[in-house]
Amino acid sequence: MIILGVDPGLTRCGVGVIEAGAHRRLSFIHVDVVRSSPDVSQDLRLLAIYNGLVEKIETYAPDTVSIERVFAQSNRNTVLGTAQAAGLAMLAAAQRNIPVALHTPTEAKLAITGNGHAQKIQIERMVTRILNLNTMPTPADAADALALAICHALRPAGALQGGEREEHLTPAQRQWAEASKKATKRRFNADRGM
Amino acid sequence: MIILGVDPGLTRCGVGVIEAGAHRRLSFIHVDVVRSSPDVSQDLRLLAIYNGLVEKIETYAPDTVSIERVFAQSNRNTVLGTAQAAGLAMLAAAQRNIPVALHTPTEAKLAITGNGHAQKIQIERMVTRILNLNTMPTPADAADALALAICHALRPAGALQGGEREEHLTPAQRQWAEASKKATKRRFNADRGM
Structure with a gap:
């Protein structure tokens, strides 16, 4: 399964692609940043992204x-x-019938480091380790896009859907599942206002 | 010149189309609301809009x-x-090389009623009068989209570009020009953070 992570931004939009194989084996495919120039009008920036x-x-x-x-x-x-920028990524996926998953930064940090408040450098190191890279991914800030792809691959809900039972979750995954539940509640409340 | 106004929203996105002819003569062409169902996922809602x-x-x-x-x-x-939703409207225009203008609600209210804090009903009445409609435009909340189109047609900057001089502005237009200048400053400061 190929997962494309997007760290949205109007000036810099990180994109990270991984393959999630059997036994939670993850492989690096691609990382890059899509940019738009702050010198052009907002409509042209959105078009570039x-x-x-x-x-x-x-x-x-x-x-x-x-x-x-x-x-x-x-x-x-x-x-x-x-x-x-996040809206454009959703649109581009929906136009191609590709499912979209939204994950909070806390979920991504928890999934990758076991700590929802991890520092940027810790995330970069763990992304490098999880994907068996020889060096940290460059550009450095695109590591967040890889983190979002990894987070989706390692999500407990997915593991449970795959037939695993809740007691098989690691403590970090359990913590992640709880953060995810909280985010879902918050999301529900926010959506009701829309 | 055909102007399409957009009052952006994820649930209801107002669209109003007018023609601006010589001597600031404005004619109504179309008004409608583009909707998305709150029951589907956000990516599908954005696709619908x-x-x-x-x-x-x-x-x-x-x-x-x-x-x-x-x-x-x-x-x-x-x-x-x-x-x-505003981003999608900008994208759809930019993809077709159609220029985009952004106007604040205050600019639109000032342009149409001469009062930047006008109530919704005042705007609806003035839109009806300016466009020589027999009844108020329906759906009622799409009047805002027509107001944005009218606002663009009546903008002092456009009048000045068209060869008119500043002393020809009405008091409402002068007030509008000042609100517009203020918004430009605020926009500049906001953009610098992006």
């Missing part, structure tokens, strides 16, 4: 696109551009 | 798409969906 994402999705033909869930509480200066 | 907007843009072939500018300070529950 959309075209870049479409190219990645068509090149790597993922089975799932895993996108960071954006919250209104995030950095006010960038949250709207981030939400719009 | 995008497809609906594309259909309107291809049907009415506007020279400009005038979209409400979304601010991070807006209602927290809906601001992200609103920003995403």
